Amino acid sequence: MSSIKAIALDFDGVLTDGGFWWGPDGAEWKRLSFADVMGVSLARKAGLLVTVISGEDSPLVDRFAEKMNLADVTKGSKDKAAALAAFARRHDLSPEEICFMGDDVNDLAAMEFSGLAAAPADARPAALRKADLVTTAPGGTGAVRELVDLILAGEIPIRRRQTA
Numbered sequence: 001m002s003s004i005k006a007i008a009l010d011f012d013g014v015l016t017d018g019g020f021w022w023g024p025d026g027a028e029w030k031r032l033s034f035a036d037v038m039g040v041s042l043a044r045k046a047g048l049l050v051t052v053i054s055g056e057d058s059p060l061v062d063r064f065a066e067k068m069n070l071a072d073v074t075k076g077s078k079d080k081a082a083a084l085a086a087f088a089r090r091h092d093l094s095p096e097e098i099c100f101m102g103d104d105v106n107d108l109a110a111m112e113f114s115g116l117a118a119a120p121a122d123a124r125p126a127a128l129r130k131a132d133l134v135t136t137a138p139g140g141t142g143a144v145r146e147l148v149d150l151i152l153a154g155e156i157p158i159r160r161r162q163t164a
Contacts, residue, residue: 039145
């Protein structure tokens with residue numbers, strides 16, 4: 001296993017495919033992959049801390065956190081780097097011990113803060129440039145599981161970060 005002790009995940013576009021459905025009653029639905037659910041479960045069983053830091057204040061994030069027994073989750077975050085730094089302080093972690101997976105421009109500062117920045121294959125170009133590791137799977141279809149498998153196997157194919 002690597003020196004990563006925690007994995008922080010964006011929700012929309014990482015744990016989901018970035019799409020959503022609105023029902024006639026206004027309910028919002030999102031699709032998650034059981035591969036990613038298993039990835040989070042495997043990470044936790046291996047002793048890694050897992051958190052979600054979402055820009056949305058969605059009850060679906062709460063539902064996922066409850067299902068996965070994640071106690072430390074941030075919703076409605078307009079500054080994900082600050083949220084990630086607060087998570088690090090609460091758990092006595094250095095940035096180098098944290099992997100953050102994001103997919104869009106609102107994730108860039110958290111990706112920069114983390115010791116390992118990851119992105120799903122279909123992330124926006126700015127996130128792909130910022131990422132140390134890009135999965136072959138798109139968001140919501142096993143990208144998190146792929147990331148966890150690589151971390152647990154100690155096989156992190158790190159790319160050199162680009163600056164723009």
